[in-house]
Amino acid sequence: MSGRVLTPLDVTKIRKDFPLLITPFHGKPMHYLDSAVSGQMPNAVIERMAHYQRFEHTNVHRGVSTLSQEATDRFEEAREKVRAFLHAPSAKQIIWTRGATEALNLVAQSWGRANIKEGDEILLSAMEHHSNIVPWQMLAAEKGASIKVIPMDDRGVLDLDALKTLLTPSVKVLGITHVSNVLGTVNPVKEIIAHAHAQGVVVVVDGAQAVPHLPVDVVDLDADFYAFSGHKLSGPTGIGVLYGKKELLEAMPPWQGGGSMILSVSWEKTTYMGIPGKFEAGTPPIAEAIGLGAAIDYLNAIGLDRIAEHEHALLEYATQELDKIDGLRIIGTAPGKASVLSFVLEGIHPHDVGSILDHEGVVVRAGHHCAQPVMKRFNIPATTRASFAYFNGQEDIDALVAAIRQVKDIFGADSSNSAEEPS
Numbered sequence: 001m002s003g004r005v006l007t008p009l010d011v012t013k014i015r016k017d018f019p020l021l022i023t024p025f026h027g028k029p030m031h032y033l034d035s036a037v038s039g040q041m042p043n044a045v046i047e048r049m050a051h052y053q054r055f056e057h058t059n060v061h062r063g064v065s066t067l068s069q070e071a072t073d074r075f076e077e078a079r080e081k082v083r084a085f086l087h088a089p090s091a092k093q094i095i096w097t098r099g100a101t102e103a104l105n106l107v108a109q110s111w112g113r114a115n116i117k118e119g120d121e122i123l124l125s126a127m128e129h130h131s132n133i134v135p136w137q138m139l140a141a142e143k144g145a146s147i148k149v150i151p152m153d154d155r156g157v158l159d160l161d162a163l164k165t166l167l168t169p170s171v172k173v174l175g176i177t178h179v180s181n182v183l184g185t186v187n188p189v190k191e192i193i194a195h196a197h198a199q200g201v202v203v204v205v206d207g208a209q210a211v212p213h214l215p216v217d218v219v220d221l222d223a224d225f226y227a228f229s230g231h232k233l234s235g236p237t238g239i240g241v242l243y244g245k246k247e248l249l250e251a252m253p254p255w256q257g258g259g260s261m262i263l264s265v266s267w268e269k270t271t272y273m274g275i276p277g278k279f280e281a282g283t284p285p286i287a288e289a290i291g292l293g294a295a296i297d298y299l300n301a302i303g304l305d306r307i308a309e310h311e312h313a314l315l316e317y318a319t320q321e322l323d324k325i326d327g328l329r330i331i332g333t334a335p336g337k338a339s340v341l342s343f344v345l346e347g348i349h350p351h352d353v354g355s356i357l358d359h360e361g362v363v364v365r366a367g368h369h370c371a372q373p374v375m376k377r378f379n380i381p382a383t384t385r386a387s388f389a390y391f392n393g394q395e396d397i398d399a400l401v402a403a404i405r406q407v408k409d410i411f412g413a414d415s416s417n418s419a420e421e422p423s
C-alpha cells in the first residue's frame with residue numbers, strides 16, 4: 001500500500017452525511033465506487049425533500065393559495081440555483097426535464113424536427129452515451145438525415161483534425177459529451193464549440209458526467225444546449241436540466257402538450273407560454289427540483305474546485321495502483337481525465353469481476369455502460385468501471401485493489417470458466 005493520498009477534503013466528516021456509506025454491506029465496509037451510474041444523496045437533500053413532502057407540498061404555478069404560491073417560490077428558487085450553478089444568464093433558460101436523456105430528446109425532437117431536413121448531417125463524437133446517439137438516429141431516420149462520427153484514438157482522445165474535416169456545410173448539429181462515462185475523457189468542448197460555430201453548427205453538450213466533477217460555465221463554453229441529470233449530482237432521480245441559448249429556445253416549438261405550458265386553449269387555437277413554461281407540460285417533479293437545489297447548495301458548500309482537486313488525486317492514486325496489477329488494462333488514458341476508471345482483466349469477464357468486488361463491499365459497474373459503440377471501438381464486450389466522488393478516500397481504492405487481486409487469485413491461471421456476456 002502506498003502512503004496517504006493528500007486531498008483537500010475531510011472524507012470521514014463528509015461520509016457522516018451519507019447513512020448508506022457508513023452502513024455495513026455484505027457484512028463489510030461499503031466502498032461506493034459507482035457515482036457515475038448514480039451519485040449518493042446527502043442527508044441535507046433527503047431531509048429537504050422530506051420537509052417539502054411533509055409541510056409544503058401542493059402543485060406549482062396553479063391557483064392563488066398561499067401553499068401553492070410558496071411551493072412555486074421554492075420550485076423557482078431551485079431553478080435559480082441551477083442557473084447560478086451553470087452560470088446561465090437567465091433562469092428562463094433552465095428547463096426542467098426528467099434527466100439528461102429527456103433533455104437530449106427534447107433538443108432532438110423540438111429543435112431537431114424544426115431544423116433538420118433531408119440530406120443534413122448530424123455529427124456525434126465516438127464516445128457518446130446512447131442518450132446522445134439514439135434520439136439523433138430517430139430524428140435522422142424521420143428526416144432522411146445522416147449521422148457522422150468524430151473518431152478517437154486508443155487513449156480516448158478525440159481527433160480534432162478529423163473534426164475540422166467533418167464539419168462540412170451539410171452538418172447542422174454536433175452532439176458532444178463533456179466527460180465520457182466510460183473513458184473519463186474531458187473533451188475540450190470550448191474549443192470544439194468554437195470550431196463548430198465557425199461553420200454555423202449548433203452544439204448540444206451532454207454534461208451528465210461533467211457537472212459532478214468540474215465547474216461549468218455555459219456562457220464561457222458558448223454551448224447552445226447543455227444537459228444533465230440531478231441524480232449524478234448528489235440529487236434525486238426524476239429531475240434533470242436542459243440549458244439553452246435564449247434565441248434558440250424561443251424559436252423552438254413545444255414538444256409535449258398539456259396543462260401548464262399554455263397561455264390559452266380553445267377548439268380553434270392554442271397559444272403557448274414563453275420559455276421555460278412551454279417546455280414543461282404537466283405537473284413537474286417538484287420535490288425533486290427542490291432536492292436538486294439542496295444538492296447544489298451542499299456541493300457549493302464543499303466547493304466545486306476542491307471536489308475536482310480531491311477526485312483528481314484519487315484518480316491518480318487509483319491509476320497508479322491499478323497499473324501495478326498484471327493483466328489489468330485501463331480503458332481510457334486521456335490526459336486530464338475526470339474521475340472514471342474503466343478496466344479489463346485479461347481472461348476474466350467484467351461481470352465476474354463486478355460480482356466478486358460486490359461481495360467484498362466494493363460497488364462498481366460492469367457492462368457496456370450504455371455506450372456500445374465505445375466497446376466496439378476498443379474491441380471489448382464490457383468493462384469494469386470504478387468512479388469516484390468527493391466522499392471517497394484512499395481506503396476505497398485500497399479495497400478496490402485488494403478485491404481485484406482476490407479476483408485474480410480466484411480465477412488463477414485458468415480463466416476458462418469466465419462468464420459469457422449475457423445476450
Ligand code: C6P
Nearest residue numbers: 036037099100101129131181208229370
Ligand atoms: N450514464 C452510467 O452508468 P440519465 O439516465 O438520463 O440520468 O443519464 C443518461 C446519461 C447521459 N449521458 C451520459 C454521459 C451518461 O453517463 C448518462 C448516464 C450512467 O454511465 C447510466 S447508463
